[in-house]
Amino acid sequence: MSNSQSMRVMYLLLTLTIMPGCQGDNLPLPNDFGTKVSETEIQRWNIDIHLDGEGLPDGQGHSKAGEVLFIKDCAMCHGLKLGGVRAMGAGSMLTGMRAINKLPNATSLFDYIRRAMPLTDPGTLTDEETYALIAYLLIETDVISQDELVLDRESLLKIKMPNKKNYLIDTSARFMLSEKHTLLVVNIDK
Numbered sequence: 001m002s003n004s005q006s007m008r009v010m011y012l013l014l015t016l017t018i019m020p021g022c023q024g025d026n027l028p029l030p031n032d033f034g035t036k037v038s039e040t041e042i043q044r045w046n047i048d049i050h051l052d053g054e055g056l057p058d059g060q061g062h063s064k065a066g067e068v069l070f071i072k073d074c075a076m077c078h079g080l081k082l083g084g085v086r087a088m089g090a091g092s093m094l095t096g097m098r099a100i101n102k103l104p105n106a107t108s109l110f111d112y113i114r115r116a117m118p119l120t121d122p123g124t125l126t127d128e129e130t131y132a133l134i135a136y137l138l139i140e141t142d143v144i145s146q147d148e149l150v151l152d153r154e155s156l157l158k159i160k161m162p163n164k165k166n167y168l169i170d171t172s173a174r175f176m177l178s179e180k181h182t183l184l185v186v187n188i189d190k
């Protein structure tokens with residue numbers, strides 16, 4: 001991309017981000033194409049959790065409840081001992097340094113699980129169920145060496161992921177609008 005092209009892309013991104021009234025109902029529909037997106041529909045998709053915990057909902061979940069849920073909704077694809085299921089491929093392994101242990105932030109687990117799992121029915125887990133599942137998974141993958149764990153917004157944020165030290169902050173990321181959104185991009189896998 002030439003310099004002037006990348007400036008144009010940057011300008012477009014900034015315009016879309018900061019222009020008031022440039023969202024949802026206020027957008028004109030050119031050529032009667034498409035349908036207007038309602039605020040409720042936007043809210044359904046606007047569920048991202050930031051690395052600093054922004055977006056984490058209220059509620060809490062106990063690892064024991066997470067275990068029951070995992071056996072019912074997850075084990076068929078991830079295995080009762082989290083070692084994965086052959087038919088689901090290597091991605092179904094939740095143990096080892098290439099899965100949960102690899103992540104720099106526990107907040108990403110909340111975002112991912114609530115958004116994408118169970119694979120057959122994504123978007124159906126409640127916030128409490130998601131906290132409970134994460135509590136169970138953190139114990140089972142030895143990130144937390146406890147028998148039981150209750151997770152909520154505050155305690156999730158305090159979880160120290162073992163692989164965090166192997167990530168670097170990419171301060172040169174050009175399209176990131178603030179420090180908070182800066183990606184952790186380098187992962188030195190063991």
Ligand code: HEC
Binds near residue numbers: 070092099133
């Ligand atoms: C129908 C099969 C299926 C079910 C049911 C399912 N998963 Fe998954 N899950 C997968 C697959 C396949 C992947 C790997 C996706 C990929 O690699 O992109 C995955 C990935 C994941 C990951 C990311 C692992 C990583 O390496 O970072 C987590 C965490 C996870 N699942 C948790 C759950 C939980 C919790 C449940 C139950 C609520 C669940 N899954 C139910 C198939 C399933």
